[in-house]
Amino acid sequence: MEKEKIKKNDFIKEIFKDPRIPEELGINRCIQCGNCSASCPAARHSSYRPRKIMQEILLGARNNLLENEDIWLCYSCFSCNLRCPRNNNPGVIIHVLRQLALKEGHGWEKVVKFKFYLESLRDSGIGWSTKAQTIEYFKELENDWVEIIKNMPEVLKELSMNPNSPRELPKEARDQIKKILELANINEDISEFEEKEEKIQKQKNEEK
Ligand code: SF4
Numbered sequence: 353m354e355k356e357k358i359k360k361n362d363f364i365k366e367i368f369k370d371p372r373i374p375e376e377l378g379i380n381r382c383i384q385c386g387n388c389s390a391s392c393p394a395a396r397h398s399s400y401r402p403r404k405i406m407q408e409i410l411l412g413a414r415n416n417l418l419e420n421e422d423i424w425l426c427y428s429c430f431s432c433n434l435r436c437p438r439n440n441n442p443g444v445i446i447h448v449l450r451q452l453a454l455k456e457g458h459g460w461e462k463v464v465k466f467k468f469y470l471e472s473l474r475d476s477g478i479g480w481s482t483k484a485q486t487i488e489y490f491k492e493l494e495n496d497w498v499e500i501i502k503n504m505p506e507v508l509k510e511l512s513m514n515p516n517s518p519r520e521l522p523k524e525a526r527d528q529i530k531k532i533l534e535l536a537n538i539n540e541d542i543s544e545f546e547e548k549e550e551k552i553q554k555q556k557n558e559e560k
């Protein structure tokens with residue numbers, strides 16, 4: 353029997369152009385069953401619903417979706433992909449939507465605070481957070497975690513790891529990574545983050 357051909361709207365075609373989206377992903381085969389929303393931890397705690405995101409994609413509602421703050425609520429846990437009967441993956445599609453949104457000037461307030469990841473990646477080869485930022489994240493969890501982060505050198509010593517540089521890469525590897533990232537214009541990306549950060553801060557000050 354001839355395989356049913358399901359049409360892709362222009363928005364779906366645009367999403368498929370992204371190298372992260374494999375040809376066989378079932379975006380246009382989504383049957384709106386809702387398994388993704390049922391297994392999604394973000395849906396449990398917010399208005400975000402991957403099934404709804406898929407519905408808008410199928411309807412070609414590109415602009416609504418790129419301006420929708422919900423696309424910033426996914427945790428990238430990929431439970432949706434495991435449960436989808438159509439080999440779809442709302443979690444990875446969200447990454448593409450976020451990038452498209454940023455290109456069109458939406459959502460920068462969600463990402464400017466992560467500039468340090470880029471700087472860390474360029475300078476140390478590892479995109480990790482500073483101690484102060486890590487403490488901020490962990491504040492939302494139990495106090496015990498904050499204590500662990502504050503006392504990380506002792507914790508690492510107990511684990512027989514070097515407390516000064518537990519994950520430091522060899523200099524040669526760091527230099528190679530830096531070179532590759534500079535060729536990929538990481539410095540321009542960092543400048544863009546700085547520019548947007550300044551703009552957002554200015555807006556906040558004006559609103560005060
Ligand atoms: S689980 Fe898959 S088929 Fe079902 S709504 Fe979600 S994406 Fe669509």
Ligand code: SF4
Pocket residue numbers: 388391392393394395402425426427428429430431432433442443444
């Ligand atoms: S990857 Fe995102 S959309 Fe999928 S289940 Fe996890 S949080 Fe939900």
